[in-house]
Amino acid sequence: MIKTFFIYVLLLTSGGLGILYYLLNDKYNKQNIQVRVLTKQNNSLTSQLNTINKPNETLKVYSRPIRFNTGETIKRCSLYISPLSNSPILRSIPSNSRVAILDAVEALETLWYEVRVITSDSVNTKGFVRQELIKELQIIETHIIKN
Numbered sequence: 298m299i300k301t302f303f304i305y306v307l308l309l310t311s312g313g314l315g316i317l318y319y320l321l322n323d324k325y326n327k328q329n330i331q332v333r334v335l336t337k338q339n340n341s342l343t344s345q346l347n348t349i350n351k352p353n354e355t356l357k358v359y360s361r362p363i364r365f366n367t368g369e370t371i372k373r374c375s376l377y378i379s380p381l382s383n384s385p386i387l388r389s390i391p392s393n394s395r396v397a398i399l400d401a402v403e404a405l406e407t408l409w410y411e412v413r414v415i416t417s418d419s420v421n422t423k424g425f426v427r428q429e430l431i432k433e434l435q436i437i438e439t440h441i442i443k444n
Contacts, residue, residue, distance in 0.1 A: 361401040361408065365433040368410070370394045376424040380409035387421040390414055396431065399423075 358380060370393060375386045380402050390396070400411040408428035416422060 356404065359403040361403055363398050363401045363410070365435055366398055367434045368396050368398050368412070368431040369434055370396065370426070371430055371432050374426055374430040376412070376414065376421065376426060377409075378424055380404040380407070380411075380425045382407075384425075387424045388414075390426070395434075396426070398431070398433070401428070 370390050372392045374390050376388045376390055377384045378387055381404060395415040396410075396412040397415060398410050398412055402409050402411065402425075409425045410428055410431050412424065412426050412431070414422045
């Protein structure tokens, strides 16, 4: 009687351990597949990021003459730290904002204005905006001298 009891306990224990092993092994396999998929996605995104941020060794920036010293943004645009579309953005400029045009450059066949945003704020006000987003303004200043 005791012998059969131990046999039943042994069978139940081994059956429980078998079920536990199956469940844990299944969980391990699912997580292993998930890790492999995430690793592949991470490698893909890392390679994409490296191609975007890869410095162009043949980059040439040409200086261009400016015709006007003042302009206005045509629509909402970004102020970049350098004349490259993948460079960090300093701030967003609302449409119809006045800017002082400091310089004009051409980089990667795109014309850029180096501008200073005319605002009371003094943080991140100088940077680059694509030329097609700026409407050039001609401002005539008159100085009246009173004797």
